[in-house]
Amino acid sequence: xYHSKITGLGFYVPDNIVTNDDLSKKIDTTDEWIQERxxxxxxxxxxxxxxxxxxxxxxxxxxxxxxxxxxKEDIDFVIxxxxxxxxxxxxxxxxxxxxxxxxxxxxxxxxxxxxGFVYAVSIADQYIKTGMYKNILVxxxxxxxxxLDMTTRGRGVSVIFGDGAGAAVLSRExxxxxxxxxxxxxxxxxxxxxxxVKAPGMGQRWVTDIIADNNPEDESYYPYMNGQFVxxxxxxxxxxxxxxxxxxxxxxxxxxxxxxxxxxxxxISQFIQQKFQLSDDQVYNNIMDYGxxxxxxxxxxxxxxxxxxxxxxxxxxxxxxxxxxxxxxxxIIKW
Ligand code: UT7
Numbered sequence: 001x002y003h004s005k006i007t008g009l010g011f012y013v014p015d016n017i018v019t020n021d022d023l024s025k026k027i028d029t030t031d032e033w034i035q036e037r038x039x040x041x042x043x044x045x046x047x048x049x050x051x052x053x054x055x056x057x058x059x060x061x062x063x064x065x066x067x068x069x070x071x072k073e074d075i076d077f078v079i080x081x082x083x084x085x086x087x088x089x090x091x092x093x094x095x096x097x098x099x100x101x102x103x104x105x106x107x108x109x110x111x112x113x114x115x116g117f118v119y120a121v122s123i124a125d126q127y128i129k130t131g132m133y134k135n136i137l138v139x140x141x142x143x144x145x146x147x148l149d150m151t152t153r154g155r156g157v158s159v160i161f162g163d164g165a166g167a168a169v170l171s172r173e174x175x176x177x178x179x180x181x182x183x184x185x186x187x188x189x190x191x192x193x194x195x196x197v198k199a200p201g202m203g204q205r206w207v208t209d210i211i212a213d214n215n216p217e218d219e220s221y222y223p224y225m226n227g228q229f230v231x232x233x234x235x236x237x238x239x240x241x242x243x244x245x246x247x248x249x250x251x252x253x254x255x256x257x258x259x260x261x262x263x264x265x266x267x268i269s270q271f272i273q274q275k276f277q278l279s280d281d282q283v284y285n286n287i288m289d290y291g292x293x294x295x296x297x298x299x300x301x302x303x304x305x306x307x308x309x310x311x312x313x314x315x316x317x318x319x320x321x322x323x324x325x326x327x328x329x330x331x332i333i334k335w
Pocket of ligand 1: 028029030033034037038114155156157159160226227228230231234263264265268292294322323324
């Protein structure tokens with residue numbers, strides 16, 4: 001039995017910065033509304049032809065692998081979390097294997113939206129614990145900008161999401177007091193339709209129906225979110241799953257050195273911070289700069305926090321996510 005630890009982190013965001021004022025030129029919205037309701041000031045959008053979910057993931061992964069001190073040949077497995085794959089199939093995991101020139105290692109795609117990175121880390125942790133793999137590359141990457149309804153109709157959702165990628169290398173750790181102490185995953189599919197992109201799917205609306213309809217008013221390709229309902233569930237589930245992780249390890253709230261919450265809404269993070277009575281130094285937020293990048297948000301924030309020296313050896317780091325599904329989860333790490 002082993003533990004796994006994070007040995008390399010990296011992130012990549014496109015150069016193209018889109019401010020709230022930029023959005024207000026296309027959509028009936030204001031910088032004031034967006035900042036007040038979400039905390040977001042700007043986000044990144046890819047430039048057509050320059051980046052994709054996979055290419056951003058590859059760029060983040062290259063940095064993470066280099067920082068881990070490993071060679072590409074040392075990577076035993078790839079896990080890629082995204083809700084915005086380049087292709088409907090195959091998923092981006094195999095494209096990373098190709099584009100990074102990895103050995104013919106296994107490549108797994110995770111589809112758990114905002115909780116995707118936490119789910120992916122949990123899977124990687126299990127493979128490393130059992131001794132099956134030694135070094136696993138975990139990526140969260142998203143391109144939202146090409147799939148949003150950039151009209152006033154879609155404003156409740158389209159101002160929130162941004163593009164970007166983050167990656168981590170998880171490696172075997174023999175000291176069982178270090179690394180990932182536990183992971184906790186949950187779902188409640190009863191609320192699947194409260195935050196959803198319906199098409200293209202093979203369920204109620206067949207692709208052949210969509211093509212036959214050829215309807216420019218078809219909204220099934222755009223994300224739908226019942227914002228207030230999602231918000232109310234998020235604050236409850238974030239709290240529960242952080243407590244669950246702490247209790248499983250006999251830790252107290254005061255033991256948390258750094259909480260990296262999924263960057264869904266600054267108001268959600270602030271609510272959690274207040275509820276757990278954490279200081280500004282104990283919670284890392286960067287939604288102001290990148291918006292909500294779903295599966296990429298935790299690895300981007302974790303990398304930034306680590307780059308800024310806010311995470312040190314011996315720290316107790318908590319990752320927590322909630323999102324579409326509903327799915328939620330936490331990871332407790334002794335750094
Ligand atoms: O990452 C996965 C998990 N996601 C989340 O946890 C997100 C949770 N939800 C939220 O963050 C918030 O619900 C939103 C930021 C999405 C929305 O904020 P809200 O305070 O819940 O606003 P609302 O949807 O209740 O809308 C309030 C008003 C409405 O107008 P009326 O009906 O009061 O006249 C909306 O039409 O704000 C209007 N509105 C906007 N106005 C300007 C909605 N979007 C916009 C906009 N600009 N972009």
